[in-house]
Amino acid sequence: MGRRKKGDDVSGWVVLDKPDDMTSTQAVSAVRRIFNAQKAGHAGTLDPLASGILPIALGEATKTVPWLMEARKTYLFAIKWGVSTDSQDREGKVVATSDVRPTPEAIRAALPDFLGEIDQVPPQFSAVKVDGERAYDLARDGETVELEARRVMVYEAELVSTEGEDLATFRVRSGKGFYIRALVRDLAAKLGAEGHVWRLRRTAVGPFAEAESVTLDALEDLRHKGAASERLKPVETALDDIPALAINGEDAFKLRQGRPIVLLPHVVETLKPQFRDRTIAGQDASRAVLALFQGKAVALGDVRAGKFSPTRVFHLADQ
Secondary structure, three states, X not given: OOOOOOXXXXXXXXXXXXXXXOOHHHHHHXXXXXXXXXXXXXXXOOOOOOEEEEEEEEHHHHHHHXXXXXXXXXXXXXEEEOEEEOOOEOOOOEEEEOOOOOOHHHHHHHHHHHOEEEEEOOOOOOOOEEOOEEHHHHHHOXXXXXXXXXXXXXXXXXXXXXXXXXXXXXXXXXXXXXXXXXXXXXXXXXXOOOEXXXXXXXXXXXXXXXXXXXXXXXXXXXXXXXXXXXXXXXHHHHHOOOOEEEOOXXXXXXXXXXXXXXXXXXXXXXXXXXXXXXXXXXXXXXXXXXXXXXXXXXXXXXXXXXXXXXXXXXXXXXX
């Protein structure tokens, strides 16, 4: 007999508005405690100094985390000019100063160089692994390591406002693996200035945005009222851009057993136009489809050769 898991069988997404001065791991633990959930995870780390959208997956929703990790993210952040730090944010040690204060015109002229698919070297203080160790651990020990540039995508980058000469606020929409602190480092260098992240807020991750987020205090209040589940979004919410396949009860039963189902030719033809090139966790997911029974997620899988073969099966308490 298997060991009974601690906690409740809770599944879904919580769109948390993470406060600053809290790590993403601490935030996940707090939400897991509020729901007394058996399992929890998050889709994309936020630095402790950053606030904003941290999607937290509970239970079966953790199976969809790799998909949300690939989602586009939007950030609102401010650069403080005149000082650079070793961590590229306000928590680091000062490593350089300058009297240069870039003008709004100069900033706007420089931003196009950071649009589209670009090469970006991660910050020294990052979670990138170097010989099995995290770069930020090496950096804290005073070591400087050579990190390889990575291809990242920037969809939008704009100067929103300025506060005197010292602060400039930006909005950026980017893809996976993009570092705001690295952008600040590189933008300052291009402008012949010094600068670091003064404040940072993530305003959207994929389908999740500020308007539907909830704070920890609000969640705690709902928990005391026995209503925390009101802020729990369905597992399939994170898969909003994946083709959906409505199935019957018999096929749902087969999929939950991990067995493939046969699709009628016209169903396959209906799905084909919705396929697009995508890679999830290093695997080809160009023909990925979400199977739904009565509007509830049953399985993620691939459609090939007239069959839907499950790769992730969801075992939800209300199914």
